[in-house]
Every structure is written in structure tokens, then in C-alpha cells.
Amino acid sequence: MRVTVLYFARMAEIAGCANEIVEKAPASASALFDRVSDRHGFGFGRESVRVAVGDRMVGWDTVLRDGDEVAFIPPVSGG
Amino acid sequence: MTVEFLSPVRIDTVALRRSLERREAGAVVVFEGMVRNHHAGRSVLRLEYSAHSMVAEAIWRDLQAYARAEFQVSAIRARHRVGELGIGDCAVWIGVAAAHRAPAFAACQWLIDAIKRELPIWKREHYADGTVEWRHDASAALNVAI
Numbered sequence: 001m002r003v004t005v006l007y008f009a010r011m012a013e014i015a016g017c018a019n020e021i022v023e024k025a026p027a028s029a030s031a032l033f034d035r036v037s038d039r040h041g042f043g044f045g046r047e048s049v050r051v052a053v054g055d056r057m058v059g060w061d062t063v064l065r066d067g068d069e070v071a072f073i074p075p076v077s078g079g
Numbered sequence: 080m081t082v083e084f085l086s087p088v089r090i091d092t093v094a095l096r097r098s099l100e101r102r103e104a105g106a107v108v109v110f111e112g113m114v115r116n117h118h119a120g121r122s123v124l125r126l127e128y129s130a131h132s133m134v135a136e137a138i139w140r141d142l143q144a145y146a147r148a149e150f151q152v153s154a155i156r157a158r159h160r161v162g163e164l165g166i167g168d169c170a171v172w173i174g175v176a177a178a179h180r181a182p183a184f185a186a187c188q189w190l191i192d193a194i195k196r197e198l199p200i201w202k203r204e205h206y207a208d209g210t211v212e213w214r215h216d217a218s219a220a221l222n223v224a225i
Contacts, residue, residue: 008131008201009215010201010213048215048217052131052199054133055133055136056134056137071131071134071199073131073134074201075215075216076199076201076215076216077200077201077202077213077216078128078130078159078171078194078198078199078200078201079159079200
């Protein structure tokens, strides 16, 4: 399974990119986060990050599908 | 036509305010969030806003629908800037029209709090000492999207 992962703000700065394709992605959003966190060393724990698939916020136990666009949302600072 | 909440250009506050006028609306409450020159004791020169646009627009539609259902209001308008802003620029604008002032104040307050808490938008501050930092507000981390 192949998914696109989107990064924002400090996470994009640390990853050095705004998005990347992950091949052989794990089945859940949480496992995907753990994998990319290990690789990039984001320093954001899952308790402070939210996840979106497509244009919707979803739970960490969400099962991913091939072609999904998954965004990890670190603590926000809009307004 | 879908009007986008996120604006890469200066917010036209006059046009937005005018679009809220209703014959039945006895109250219009407006909140303008401006870029200020300091944060946590540090001098700020300018800032940038970045967003996950698709998710921000979707959540904004939900927030607006919730506010319409929850408060007795006639009309809601709002914009949030993305891109580069200077001190004194309008970063976020919210206007609510209602028959009476109480629901207009309540809806406006609820909307700005929800926008700050729920929307995937980040600011990157440029400080006078030359450093640049993305802000990730701890208070925003514990909340769950609607």
C-alpha cells in the first residue's frame, strides 16, 4: 500500500519536505505516524498531534487505504 | 459559488462588513485579529501563516454550520490570512449579524475560539533578534476536532 504523507510547519521543516510518498505503508494512521516519526525525529508525541485523511480529521485507529493522503497536524497556532 | 475562508491576499474588511447588512439584523459584531509586534516578551517583526487548506476549509464549513444551528444569527462571514503579514495587518476577521446583540456576541466569541483551537493553521514568527520559529501552541494540542 502506498500513501502520501503531508507535513506542516515545524514538522515540514524537520522532514525537509512538505510531503512524501510512503511505500508499503502500515495499515493504521498511528503506525504510519510512528514510522515517519522514527525516520525524521519530529519530537512531537502522538498525544499532541492530530491526523487527517483527505479533508477530514480522523482517529488514530483509522485504517488507511491505498492512495490516501494522510496529514499529521502538530499543535496549531492560527488566529 | 464557494467562498474560501483562507485568503492569500489582504482581507477586504469593508466589503465583508457590508455583506453582513440585513434589514432584520439589529446587531453586527466584528472581531479583527491583528498582527502584533510582540510574543512572550519577544519583539516580532513580521509573520507568515501556513495551513492545510483542504482540511481548514472543511472544518470551517462545519464550524459555520454548527454556529448557525446553535446561535440565533442571520449571517456569518469570516476570513483567515495565509502567507506573509506585517505588524498591524488583519490576520483573521469574523463578523456575525443577528436580530439581537447577545447571540451575535456569543457566536463571534465561539467562532474565534473554535478557529484558534480546531483549524490546521500555523504561524511562523520572525523576531527582532533574527530568529524565526513556527509556533505550536501547547494549549491547542489537547483539543479534538468536531
